[in-house]
Amino acid sequence: MTIILNNNTYKYETEATVKLFIPAVRFEFLSDERNSDGDIIMTRIKHCRKNVYYYAYIRENGRVMRSSCTAPAESFDEKDGEFIICRLLFLLLCRFYNTKPQWGLLTGIRPVRKINVMLENGMNEEQVRKEFTGKYFVSEKKTDIAWRTAMVQHPLLPEFDKKTVSIYISIPFCPTRCSYCSFVSHSMDSAYKLIPDYLDYLCKELEILGEIVNEYGLKIDTVYYGGGTPTSISADELGKIMRKTAECFDLSKVREYNVEAGRADTITEEKLAVIKEMGATRISVNPQTLNNDVLRVIGRKGTAEEVLEAFALARKLGFDNINMDLIAGLPTDTFESFKDTLDRIIALDPDGITVHALTLKRSAGLYQTGHENISNPATRMADYAVSELIAHGYDPYYMYRQKNTIDGLENIGYAKPGKGSLYNIFIMDETQTILGAGCAASTKLVDVNNSISRVMNYKFPYEYIRRFDELMKKKDEIRNFFE
Ligand code: SF4
Incomplete structure (x- = not known):
């Protein structure tokens, strides 16, 4: 499919609008339709003396549909023009495909x-x-x-305070890679040798961030260990990083300390004991599904039984805020199987349950197989989750959307009252500065009036290690921000 932007430059929003109907497809962009005989979607704007003409057109498999409207030229501004053309295109595509995306024209992630x-x-x-x-x-x-x-x-949204921040620490390793994964995670097979060096450099970065925090009198509000799978490293390694975190930052006023334990096949009593001892207040044990056949299909090592054991172990060790992640729309999963998973998870009575919708990212192995292999009632699953979770006392407390998500669905975090993750809210609402450490971590500096600047770390562990000194020079941007 080719997208033609005729006399307009609204590429990003036009593509986002088209992807509401045709996800997971790469489009070619042209500015003129003359050279295209295949399937096209075209938008055109024409400025005349009194009016601006907006035009949208689709031709697919020989079927054609078009739509147009006008608005007074005197009131034209680019932002409105972009909205009018996307709205026109959206309504045209609704008619053409005889569907109406549930999130309508909202393409943003928040x-x-x-x-x-x-x-x-x-x-x-x-x-x-x-x-x-x-x-x-x-x-x-x-x-x-x-x-x-x-x-x-x-x-739960905090009053803006420039000097109150959260910390994100990245452990970008997983024992194996799940086929739907789009994160920058590295399976142990290929990256195992890098772990000791990576952790040494991560400790150095924590020291540097700790100096900045002390120098500018910043207060740490929440801490989040994510990845990858933080529990994919050994209990000793986990202890080393968590001790370093406690050494570098004053954690006495921290309201929430998260560790994304993640995959059950990486969770051991020893690791949970370290996490608990080092002060974590909230962990995640993520099944995605309790159907072992589906787990095999998505290449996620570990079994439903291991998830149940890990959850019981975490409770035994005294964790009183455990979140569990599920995915609606996994290949070969059925509504009945999803319902069975959700019902069994609710029966466990975790403190939070996050329901994601399957997202097809180009970097994920599953993407290569095309979305025709993934057909299941994801919307029905997500609808069931909303009603069941609310009925069982779980409140939806944070939400985000991603591109190329099956059925255009959203991800929603639900939690029992008082158990929702503040960090998850802050990251989505972008109301608090987050200092990121480790590879692929980003530091998000939030200023008054919600102006945001970012300092990105390198994506891959070998790059993070090799270019560490260069990277640390970028930390001056954090200093400048707090000057
Ligand atoms: S556990 Fe999570 S981060 Fe790791 S490979 Fe699987 S989906 Fe990706």
């Missing part, structure tokens, strides 16, 4: 952030709902879950 901004601007519930459903064509159902989520997280 629908709840959008609500928070509307509330900050003085809008009330009725106005927010009207804007979602009327202007962006979001379904009543999605508007409702976004509103609920905003209301749960609203009291």
